Amino acid sequence: MENLENFRKETRAWLEANCPPEMRRSSQSEDDTCWGGRHWKFQSDAQRQWLERMAAKGWTVPEWPREYGGGGLSREEAKILRQTMRELNCRSPLDSFGIWMLGPALLKYGNEEQKREHLPKIARGEIRWCQGYSEPGSGSDLASLQTRAEDKGDQFLVNGSKIWTSYADKADWIFCLVRTDPNAPKHEGISFLLFDMESAGVSTKPIILISGSSPFCQTFFDDVLVPKANLVGKLNKGWDIAKYLLTHERDMIGGMGTTSENRSLGQIAADTVGSHNGMLADTALRSQIAAFEIDALAFRLTMDRAGDMAKVGHAHPAVSSLLKYYGTELNKRRMELVMSAGGTDALEWEGERSREGRSARAWLRSKANSIEGGTSEVQLNIIAKRILGLPGA
Amino acid sequence: MENLENFRKETRAWLEANCPPEMRRSSQSEDDTCWGGRHWKFQSDAQRQWLERMAAKGWTVPEWPREYGGGGLSREEAKILRQTMRELNCRSPLDSFGIWMLGPALLKYGNEEQKREHLPKIARGEIRWCQGYSEPGSGSDLASLQTRAEDKGDQFLVNGSKIWTSYADKADWIFCLVRTDPNAPKHEGISFLLFDMESAGVSTKPIILISGSSPFCQTFFDDVLVPKANLVGKLNKGWDIAKYLLTHERDMIGGMGTTSENRSLGQIAADTVGSHNGMLADTALRSQIAAFEIDALAFRLTMDRAGDMAKVGHAHPAVSSLLKYYGTELNKRRMELVMSAGGTDALEWEGERSREGRSARAWLRSKANSIEGGTSEVQLNIIAKRILGLPGA
């Protein structure tokens, strides 16, 4: 414990000395996020400095081993680092799917050479990754994916297309599920490949959502050649890695019900529907908001409890499905209430008054929450099967 | 039209002359209902007179043909008779499953001899019928019934048991689904039999529900001999008759969402939760009641519309599933609101204050609405298949 207190003091001192003042202001827009990569244009010298200093300490990925560019911190130390950064209002020096998704997968499934090749570049923000999972035809039945990787001796020949590849148009490399054995049962012919997005035959097309422009792309592979050294894990065993990453992703999306706006629903509604004796004049909306707040608070506690259960070794592996399902449905409900409370003002789509249709776009965007990262229906299937043990689920 | 107006006048005059004054008061309890049958004890001379006079005119079953004891009225005339009885507050002279269920089935599927034997006795209230459909193991999968009727030359030998046979302990005869071919696919080995409840080997046991005593019984058949003349329709074709009667039954149960209590939910709630400025003090309950009333009113209109659609020949055959599903779910919702509005007073189970737990028992009884006569789940299956045409439904 004493060591941890020392670590806390040293960390604070280091951050105060090294985090540029510009990086200690809340980010104003998505543009302030540093994604890194070959073509990254730093928004400011401060952004570059902050990344370089953090990467030098391995603190862009504090818990990864030092030999792969990480900070080698224990879980407790990493927690202290995060806390201290929050206290000092330090921005994240680097966000990336490499850190959130590929890194953990490589640490678990990659070979030594792959770890040494890719992890340090992720940690330093040199290579930006995107994810190639879903396909236009696959949907919830992810394992039905059709992108082929044919064995051509030293290389695979990849043909097909992926959808919902976030920032594929800006990424340097992709980690990708491909079918290497078309004759095997669908879960047993899938492999996990890495390749450079600058390879000949790769092209991307941005996807516009009902909420407007989005980071999503459709990505096409037309006779792309990929060295066999870029296969992660065993041939035809890619589904294990996919499942590992899907659980990971669910955990990230599940927290959504709790994103708290600055203004509470009760306040937003008071402005539009008015109040009588301190109670919202729209009594139905009032009870809908109260019912939502009850569920939202209880859900936050459920997330806390899931963490505490994990700590004492009682976590159920399918609990991430519960959190993903409940959290995303809750967030959709919240956005419906934001729209109800906002009335016609919330229906505006462009212009400064509505901050370019902020409410309406956020509401529409929320509808994807229960689709992306495994639909609500898939989560319910998983709960029925893995927690309740219902037959044939 | 002139004829109809004459009919209206004559009907009113006849009813005023022949309906005893005691039969022109609203019935106070279920005991006031006349069910007829071999062992019926009339509650009063007036009840007997009223039945005899109406039966003599064939008006216990006004639309049945005269040769079978009916009134031979047209649909329009029968409607006028019902209206006039309502206006004069005349009680129904006779209620029976023979009138509601067996009669229509016999008129459609019975042979001449069966019609002449059974229909007049139903019309005159001489024989009281019960229904033998469900079995302890069959549930929603009605066609899985196991009660056997073996061919013994001139007779069938019936063994098995039925459940949910209303008033089986008071009925004289039963109409019953039995399995006559155990080797055929399940829908194709079922026959429709009639037999006397006094036959050797028939016994009954009343069922107590969570709401208290009930008209339901379990009924046991132990080597019961039934003459083959009592087979209705063709051997092994009983499922057609069953389906016909099930649709009929659904229509009867579906109207439930609309049974209106004397006091509105808003009034009941005002007494217990209080009001401010004419609005219920419990704002959540207020909006739940309003939401219910909106749906209840719209549902009544949906029933009207279903009738109007049928008149112009646009009825969908599965509309009875819609009405059954929606009406029963609505009635359950209504009873939940009655309980919410009633508070702890509504939780009483015995004693005069609560009229022997009237609210609580009605609430519990309502839970069966979405089970009896085909569960809500079965109705949704039917809608998915027959109206929406979804595959594999």
Add this chain to the structure above:
Amino acid sequence: MALVLNDEQTMLRDNARGFLAKNAPIAHLRALRDNRDADGFSRALWKNFVQMGWAGILVPQDYGGLGLGHVEAGVVMEELGRTLTPSPFLSTAVLAASAIARAGTDQQKENYLPKIVAGELIATLAVDETAKHHPEKIAMTATRAGNGFKLSGAKTFVIDGHVAKLLIVVARTSGKAGDTAGLTLFLVDASAPGVRSERTSTVDTHNAARITFDDVNASADSVLGKIDAGWDVLEGVLNVGRAAVAAEMVGASEEAFSRTVAYLKERKQFGKAIGEFQALQHRAAHLYCELEVTRAAVLKALQTLDDSYDRAGAIVSVAKARAGLSATLAVNEAVQMHGGIGMTDEFDIGLFMKRVRVCQELFGDSNFHADRLARLNRY
């Protein structure tokens, strides 16, 4: 009256459906949107509507209209909902025509109704001042000045307010915000000095505007109905608008539903059509029931406006509340059941979600109408 369309109404529906499918499918809305059309609707299409008589559907024959009822107006609204077609039908042919035909003087009718029928006048109702519908809270003032009035205040989400030439403006001649007494309706020329209109860019790419009134002159002749006693006229025209918008939601939600059912039959997952999954079957069947129940209520509301206009308040609220809820369920289920593709702009289903959200809000959302019904029933 039987709760079914009669033969003439059925023919009107079939004609409208056929015409709109051909001339104003959803691609029509997309073109207006993607070209950032200044009007936000097609004047050529509106001319077609006029030729078919739709602009005068509620206008008495004496003034050149078809002299039909609210059921017929609802039939057209439902079909417009099915194709999400933006047009001045609601503002001009429903709201303005109905208000003037019912409350106007002979002179006012003579002035305006033939022009509406002929497609020469786009007109609308300017009522709401806040983001939520609160007609009794109108604060905009009309102050006596000489023989007439001066109007000052601001209106929001005025349907077609950016193109309307005639505005039916509700303002307060006495009393205070919250009173139903003291409201008066005025017929105001949109080009009068002091009227300023700003088009609203809306999520559904239909048309609305914010309009401000700065000491706008209104003559005594411009009063529609009685001074200080505009509430009943306003409630009447709002009820007409509510029932019409409910009908539009019936059309939009049923179209979204039928596209969804088709998708359930066609889309394969885990080796079978997703419509084979019982969980989706039950949700689709439940939704079907909700839509059918709403349809009955909406038809009854329209019929009641035709039969007993002044007693339509309760059933109109039932219809509008239910239509809002069942249409919201329909579009939410539609997007969810379509999955990722339903989230893309390129696919049409999301456009139904956008329009239904706007219709839910117009002239009172489901909560507003549930509250109204509770008040009518005194609890």
Add this chain to the structure above:
Amino acid sequence: MALVLNDEQTMLRDNARGFLAKNAPIAHLRALRDNRDADGFSRALWKNFVQMGWAGILVPQDYGGLGLGHVEAGVVMEELGRTLTPSPFLSTAVLAASAIARAGTDQQKENYLPKIVAGELIATLAVDETAKHHPEKIAMTATRAGNGFKLSGAKTFVIDGHVAKLLIVVARTSGKAGDTAGLTLFLVDASAPGVRSERTSTVDTHNAARITFDDVNASADSVLGKIDAGWDVLEGVLNVGRAAVAAEMVGASEEAFSRTVAYLKERKQFGKAIGEFQALQHRAAHLYCELEVTRAAVLKALQTLDDSYDRAGAIVSVAKARAGLSATLAVNEAVQMHGGIGMTDEFDIGLFMKRVRVCQELFGDSNFHADRLARLNRY
């Protein structure tokens, strides 16, 4: 504090579960009901509870109790919910013990707590006067008379009121119905002249009574807490009761749910287990989530009562509101999924529905607590 039971709490739970499964399964409730037991609970069983220390679970060790917290009391309540066991645990060990331990004078504690611990005193809280919970609307009066007071009024649904020897009565010493100020708590001997109690026959065959007070003498010493300032003490003990009842609902609903899941696996229809039907799978999975989310809130509420008693109001309302809703869903789904057999008295599942309905109503239903949360959050 981590949102999990610690080792001691887990052991308490396992012991309670084992004991109740053996000594008070649902057949125990049935026997009390079918024999029309005059007490409505088993005094022998209560003696066992006393021997295990449960009667003194919230009583400080100084007075012979176990000196445990609300989490532990909740653990026992949850297990009692699982077996639907009627007992004076809620009235005596939770409500009365907590009120006296927290607000009593040394003398009062000395007088009553050891007797409660020893199982010699059944005590309860008499608060509600109307069919819905409205603690601030208490109208029962306590008028000064000499050194003491005269109590007049009537209480309804007093838990175990037909057998309790000591009543903690909330009455108004000043102010009017609706004021939170002016309430005072009194410790009243149930055998005092003027006290009349009538047992209530309830749907769940648990125990309650109506009690009338007709000029009942209460000495100055019988005041629990401060005169006119009883509201805070009352709110505190009500919060304890609410969280305890929420825990009971967690137990009842989880037991109903696990019986239902077992039935889904066992019951065959159309040639397969009904648990294979996806529509039922999704409903069961959804219900599982609701129950888990409730469990977290209820545990947090109990922990908060232990950690920061005076700030537990909001989380207790969240817990009670959610427990009421999720338990209601659980028992409704349980009966529906069991089908016809679930409707029969002979089958146990309906008994869960009955008890949950009563728990929903006790100390404020879900609507009451949603309203309370909205007030706390000022909207």
